[in-house]
Amino acid sequence: MPSNENYHKNAISKLNNGGLFIQDAFIDGNWVPKSLKFEVYEPSTATVLGSVASCDVNDFRQAIQSASSAQSKFFESTTAVGRGALLKRWHDLIMANKDDLATILSLENGKTLSEASGEVGYAASFIAWFAEEATRSYGVTIPSSSPNTSLMTIHEPVGVCGIITPWNFPAAMITRKVAPALAAGCSVVIKPPSETPFSCLALTKLAVDAGLPPAIIQVCPTKDRAAATELAKDPLVKKISFTGSTNVGKMLAKLSAETLKKVSLELGGNAPFIVFNDADVDLAVEGAMFCKFRCSGQTCVCANRFYVQSGISKSFTEKLVEKVRALQLGPGLDPKTTQGPLVNKAAVNKVREHITDATSKGAKIEYGDTAYGSDGFFHQPTVLSGVRQDMQVAKEETFGPLAPIIVFEDEEEAIRLANDTEFGLAGYFYSKDVSRVMRVAQKLQVGMVGANTGKISAAEAPFGGIKESGYGKEGSLYGLREYQITKSITIGNINSTT
Numbered sequence: 001m002p003s004n005e006n007y008h009k010n011a012i013s014k015l016n017n018g019g020l021f022i023q024d025a026f027i028d029g030n031w032v033p034k035s036l037k038f039e040v041y042e043p044s045t046a047t048v049l050g051s052v053a054s055c056d057v058n059d060f061r062q063a064i065q066s067a068s069s070a071q072s073k074f075f076e077s078t079t080a081v082g083r084g085a086l087l088k089r090w091h092d093l094i095m096a097n098k099d100d101l102a103t104i105l106s107l108e109n110g111k112t113l114s115e116a117s118g119e120v121g122y123a124a125s126f127i128a129w130f131a132e133e134a135t136r137s138y139g140v141t142i143p144s145s146s147p148n149t150s151l152m153t154i155h156e157p158v159g160v161c162g163i164i165t166p167w168n169f170p171a172a173m174i175t176r177k178v179a180p181a182l183a184a185g186c187s188v189v190i191k192p193p194s195e196t197p198f199s200c201l202a203l204t205k206l207a208v209d210a211g212l213p214p215a216i217i218q219v220c221p222t223k224d225r226a227a228a229t230e231l232a233k234d235p236l237v238k239k240i241s242f243t244g245s246t247n248v249g250k251m252l253a254k255l256s257a258e259t260l261k262k263v264s265l266e267l268g269g270n271a272p273f274i275v276f277n278d279a280d281v282d283l284a285v286e287g288a289m290f291c292k293f294r295c296s297g298q299t300c301v302c303a304n305r306f307y308v309q310s311g312i313s314k315s316f317t318e319k320l321v322e323k324v325r326a327l328q329l330g331p332g333l334d335p336k337t338t339q340g341p342l343v344n345k346a347a348v349n350k351v352r353e354h355i356t357d358a359t360s361k362g363a364k365i366e367y368g369d370t371a372y373g374s375d376g377f378f379h380q381p382t383v384l385s386g387v388r389q390d391m392q393v394a395k396e397e398t399f400g401p402l403a404p405i406i407v408f409e410d411e412e413e414a415i416r417l418a419n420d421t422e423f424g425l426a427g428y429f430y431s432k433d434v435s436r437v438m439r440v441a442q443k444l445q446v447g448m449v450g451a452n453t454g455k456i457s458a459a460e461a462p463f464g465g466i467k468e469s470g471y472g473k474e475g476s477l478y479g480l481r482e483y484q485i486t487k488s489i490t491i492g493n494i495n496s497t498t
Helices: 008-013 056-079 078-095 098-109 113-136 172-184 198-209 246-257 281-297 310-325 345-360 412-420 434-441
Strands: 023-026 029-032 039-040 047-053 150-157 160-164 188-190 217-219 236-241 263-265 273-274 305-307 366-367 380-387 402-408 426-430 448-453 484-492
Touching: 008 098, 023 056, 029 078, 029 188, 039 098, 047 198, 047 366, 056 150, 056 160, 056 188, 056 217, 078 098, 078 172, 078 198, 098 113, 098 198, 113 172, 150 172, 160 172, 172 188, 172 198, 172 236, 198 217, 217 263, 236 246, 246 263, 273 412, 281 305, 281 310, 281 402, 281 426, 305 310, 305 412, 310 366, 310 380, 345 366, 345 380, 345 402, 412 434, 426 434, 434 448
Parallel strands: 160 188, 160 236, 188 217, 236 263, 273 305, 273 426, 305 402, 380 402, 426 448
Antiparallel strands: 023 029, 023 217, 039 047, 150 484, 366 380
16 A cells, blocks of 8 residues: 555656646636645545645635626527537547546545546536437427417526535536536536545536636635535525535525525435345345445445345355455555545544444454554455344444345345335345336335346436435436426417407
C-alpha cells in the first residue's frame, strides 16, 4: 500500500489533460479561487489530495441569482433538439477524457481504476440517454367536455435546480441529475460532496467546453452546511434533488417546504439479499460479490443483509468466503487491486462497530475482521455467520465491505425479515421458481428489485426508493419529468368567426 502523497502527485502529473484537476468554484460562468479552502484526502494514503475553494452563503446566493437569470434565456433560445446536441457533445468529451476522469475519480474516492473507469462510462450513459429524451418530452391532447374547446398539455422546465450529490459515485450522481435538468431546459447549482469534489469540477469544465452556456451550470464546493442549505431556502430555486442520508434528506424536505419546492430524494438503504434453496448458488455468490463488494460496499443499493435458506446456507457461505478471500486490498490505481479503501476513518469505524456488536451477541467471523488504519482507510472484506435480526448490522446500513448471513426457513419468514426495516430502496433474491420470482418481487417493499441478478442500475432503468429511502425517480423515461412542470392549455370558442 502507498505510504506518502507522492502516490497521488505522480498520478495527477501524468494526466493527459492536467486542466481537468480543478480546485476552484465555478460561479457566474467563471472559475473562482477562494481564500478559504478545505482539504480533500486521498483514502489509500490518508494524505491531502488537494485544497478546494470553500463557498459561503453569499457565493451560493450569487450562483443561484446567476443561474436564475441564465435559465429562461437558455430555454427560450434552444430547442429540444439543440439541447440534445449539446448534451451529446458533452458525452463525447467525457468519453474522450475517460482515462483522466477515471484517475481523478479513483484518487478522490478510492475505488479501483477499473470501477472508476466503469463509472465514467456509466455517468456518460445518462447524458446520452437524456440527450435523446429531450426530444421525447411529449404533451397530450385531451378531449374536452366543453363544446368548441380544445385542451392540451405541454411540459416546461421547473427552473433553477439545486443539486446535492454523494461521494460514493462522484461522476454518475452528477450526470444522473444534471443531464435531465439540462435536457428539460433548467439551470443547476451543484453542491458537490466535500469528500470528492474533483470529478464534478472536471465534468463541469467539459460541459462548458462542449458549448453549454457557462451560467447554466454553477458549482459551489463547501463544508459549510448553513451555506449549502441556501439551496433549499432560496425562493429562486424551484427544485431540489438530493442523494444522501435519510436525516439530511428529511431536513432538506422541511426547508424546501417553506417555498414549496419540487423535491426528489434518494436516501438510505438496507437492501436484503435473499437466496432460496432452489437458487443457483454459484450465480447467487457471483451476484453477492458484485452487489456487496463493489465500491468496497459503499453503494446505496448495496446488499446489506444476506438471508439464506437453511438448506443451502452452508454451501453459500463456503463459496462466498472462498471468493472474498481472493479479493486484493490496495490503492485504487494499482492494477492488482480488486478492493480499494473506504472513504474515511469514520467509514472504517462503522464497519468495526457492526462487527463488534454482532460478535458480542453470538455471530461468528467466517473471514476478515481486520482494519488497516495506518496506511489509509482500509478494512478487510468480512463475512459473518450466525447473525440475527436484532443486531446492528441488520438494522443499520453498514456502507462497508461486511456481509452478514442470516439463516431463514421458509419464504414467508424471508419476506417478513426482508421488509422489517424503515428503508425501501433495493432488494435482491435468487430462485429458479418462476412463480416465486413473480410473487417475491411483488411482496418486497422496495423501489427496485433484482431477481437472479445483482445489477439493477442503468440509464434506462427507473432508480428510486419508497418508505424512508425517499421519493422520486432518476434515469429512465421518468427522470425527465422530475425537472418539469405540466401546463394545461385550454382554447375556447374555436369555431367562432368573429
